[in-house]
Each structure stands twice: as C-alpha cells, then as structure tokens.
Amino acid sequence: MNANNQPPSYLRELVETRFRKKTMVWTVPECGLSAAHRFSVSFNDGSKVFVKAATDPQTTVWLHREQLVLAAVQEPLMPRVIDWIEVPGGYPVLLTQDLSAAYWPAGHRGVHWRRGDQEQVFSGLRRLTGLPTIADLPLLPSKQWLLWPELAANPEPFLALELCSERRFRASVAALTAAEALNDESGNHLVHGDMRSDNICFDGQQVVFVDWSHAAQGSARSDLARLLPTLYLEGGPRPATIIPDGGSAAAAACAVHFSRIRHEPMPDWLKTVFVKLVAIELEWAAECLALEKPDGISWQTLG
Template sequence: MATKYVPSSAQGAPPARLQERVQELLGQPVVDWRRPDTGLSPALRYLVTLADRSLAFVKAATSLETTGWLRNEHAAMQYVPQFAPATLAWSDSGGDHPLLICEALTGHWPASHAGVVWRPGDLDRVMDALQRLAAIDPPAHLETRQPEATFGWSRIREQPGAFLALGLCSGSWLDAHGTALLQAEESLRRDGSTFVHGDMRSDNICLTGTGPRFVDWSRAGAGAAGTDLASFLPATHLEGGPPPFELAPDAFTWGAAQAAELIARLSDGDELPPWLRRVLRRLAAINLDWAVAGMHLPRRDGPSWAEM
C-alpha cells in the first residue's frame, strides 16, 4: 500500500519522465516546478509555470493505489465542473501511471503555509456550495462510499484504557455518558446516494470570483448528504471558525461517530507522526464537544481542545 501522510514540502524534484509527459501534453516547455504550500498525498503534485507564463497544476499517480484515486478524481471533476478546476490534460495509457493536469485556481485559498484565514462571509459561501453539491445525484461510475467499520463507542466502553489515556475525559464521565454517545453513533445513517467530495477541508478550497472551487476529488462518490459538512466543520473550528454545534446543531450524531473514529485511529496509530497525533486528538475533542452539546450532556471534564 502507498505511504500516506506525505507533505508537499517533502517531495523532491519532478522525475525526468514526468517532465517530458507534461511538456508533451501541454505543447510547450515548463520553465518552473514548485511544490504546493499544503497537502498530504503519496501522489506527485506540482504547480508549474509554462513558457507563456501561464500556470497549471500537475498531479501524477505513483502506485496502484494512487492510480485508482486519480482516476476517480478525474471522473468526479468532469461530472461537476462548476465546483472543480478545469482539466487541461489527462493521460491514462501506455506504461505510465495516470497524469492529471488542471488549471491553477486563482482566488483566496483559506489555507497556506502562513496559516488559515477565513474572511467575513467565506464560511457562508462554502456551506452554500456544499449544500448545492449534496443536491446533485452522483454518476453511476463513481464508487459508493462505504463507511469504515469500527467498534466505535461500544469498543471504547468495553476497553476504555486507550481512550482514557488521551485525556479527553475521566473514567467517571465516560461511565455516565458512554451509553448516550453509543446511541447517537448508532442512530447515524452513514450511507446515501448524494454526491460527496470526501475530503472537505480548508486546504482543498479556493474561493474564486465565481464561487468556491474544490480540489482533491480522489475520494468522491455517493454517500450520505451530511458527509462533507460533517468533516468540514470540526476542522474549521480548529482553524478559528465557530464550533460545529453553532452551525449544525441537529447534526450532532456526526460528532459522536467522528469522535469515535478519530479515537480509534489514535488508539491504533502508533505510526502517526507527533504533529498529526496532536491534530487528531484536538479534532476528537471538538467532535466530542459537538455531540455533547447536541445531546445536552454535561461538559467533558478534560481539557479544552485548545489546551491540548
């Protein structure tokens, strides 16, 4: 399986064969190759400047796994062009891995190497776009997103040691409210037939003059209508936005389910780098607080996410 969690800054120079293919497909020389500011993927990713001074974004598969991701991404982008960058070239033949070249979006990217900046009205525009995206019927050729099977809160209650070691709450708080969290998780329908981006977060969003555009469609497919919003809101709160409960008070069951998934990753993920463990722990706390607020439970008796 391909290695995940590869930051753009860790990429080296583009392979010679990739340089040849990009110039052949675009019909002009590339005068500069730059790594993107953000992003995590085992696929190769570059922002290129062409001889005519125009820009393009290059994404190349590197393995069987990333080949599937890139094919899915290309198919999704063609189906919802109003929400995606325009495709400039696509190569998926011969002995090479697939290669996608698309326009380099211009506008406000909330996330960059300097941090995350949401301007007034940005979140409203993104949430409106997510609602419109979820109203689209997905094409049959895109995969149906299957929720990952986890033991969730049932496992946490039966084997609480790893969870309690995270310091999110005390054992007495878990004993008192674990059943309510389990019931909220079990009540959530994770399947569905609406169009789902599948990796909605700030560094995959560009606010252009004609509306939000989303990048990295490798996990797009059919799924539950609330999937993108549910993954977007906790990360946005981490970056300075409002708590998820303020924007989606009735979607608190997503908070319970996502908290359990994050806790499972933290409990089983010894290979996670320290910075990612910290992010996931804080996101687990944010999702848990969302569920707690929605069910009107007493607040956690552990530290706030900002103190972690």
C-alpha cells in the first residue's frame, strides 16, 4: 500500500474489471493488523464491497483459509462472500459484504461496547460452536510447547514486570506449570482463531465475526477463552466468572503473552497491552487454581 492509503493500480483494475463499474472511494478500515490489503470500496452506482487482497505467500494461505470458511458456512455470523479473484501469477483477492456502516466497538478512539453488545458476542460464540466444522481446516493441538518450565528455571524476566513478588511466584509456579501442561485446544468445532474486539461488529442486531484467516478445528471454548482477557480489559466480566475452570487456558495464555513480550518487537503501547493481559491471565489462573492472588502491580494501574 502506498503512503496515501490508495490501492495499487493492479488491484483497482481487477476490482473494476470484475464488477464492470468504476470505483470512487477506497477507504482503509480503522482497525486490523493484517499485512493484506484491506479496503471498503464505493462504486459510482453507490454500491459497496469489502476488498481483501493477499500480498505475499503467507497472506495467500490465510486468505484461502478465510475464503474456505466463508464460502462453506454462509452464516449471518460471518460476512457474505461476493466473489473471489485468483489470476495466474498473482495474489488472490477476496470480495465480501461491506460492513463499514455496522457498529464496530474498536476504533482509533479506543474500544466502546454498548449495553448488550457483549451478551450478543457470547450468544454468537455459542452459535458458532454448534456449526459444523470444515475438514480442510488445520487442527488445534492437544499439546503445545510448554513455556512455564522455562519461566520456573529463569524467573527474573517475569518478576521484572512486578506483577507478583518472588515469594508468590515460587509458591505458584508448580501449579501454573502443571495447569499449562493440561491445556488442550483440540476438538471438532469450528474455531475463529483470532477472536478480539476489532474482529467483531454489529450489523443491526446481528453480531458478525470478521477476519477468518486463522480459522481452525478445535475446542468448543477456544475462542471464548482467548477473548475473555481482552474483553475484561475493555470493561467486560472477570474471565473466571465465565470459565471458572479455566486455569489451564489462563496459565497457557499468560505464558504465551509473556513470551511474545520477550521475543517479538512491538511498539510500547502494544507491550503495555500485553503486560496487562499477562496480569489478567495470572489473576484468572490463580482464581481457578485456588492460588493466592498475585501481590504485585494491578493491571488497572498500568499505562
């Protein structure tokens, strides 16, 4: 994408040729971290379409997965597929229902859930777990790479976050390590794989989940467990009130987010978000595993 957020010429030509009409405005959505091109496109007849175009081999894989799900399931919970463009030697383009007029909780000004929105999300997730899975989607693992043993052996970087004292860490680390080892995301349910506020909108009274590029087959509560810590950060319920037996998921998520802080380059604002998630997940794990509450900095006071 060039500096003024206009589409590359090849993409404009592909879309105008496929629809046989001229495009007038290409608008980049406020949220989303995908490396793919993403635009809400207005045509000269007043109609709109959402355009998502792969930009490299990785986004090509993700876009194929998204198209597979949206074309196979065709639920109100998902954007409606309008077309798919794939030309020899080029990257594919997915064209879907434009939802720019929907209500999006997440935006440049933060995240703002209206009354009843989160209940709609929970209802949509229950509906999602009842949908048939798709055999060609990747399987979430029953066992993952364990991170808490490394933290137990080298606790200083974790303790540097000041989320708990060394005494509390050493009193809890064995239980957290054991809980992480029991975390199992496998299953035969359709999983979105990247459930968060900027991938959720409301088209009237209908909740819609977008960006299915990380869809998979897995546990019925995988999406809910991934969403709850960020939802709590945004004013939602404490995770333990929704999944009171979520100690394994919480311990695993806490370790994963901490590992990302340590090993992935990220801007300071995103690092602060991740530290808050680590704090929330540590509290969630402690509550579910009957451990003492962390005695360090509260996530509410961070940044």
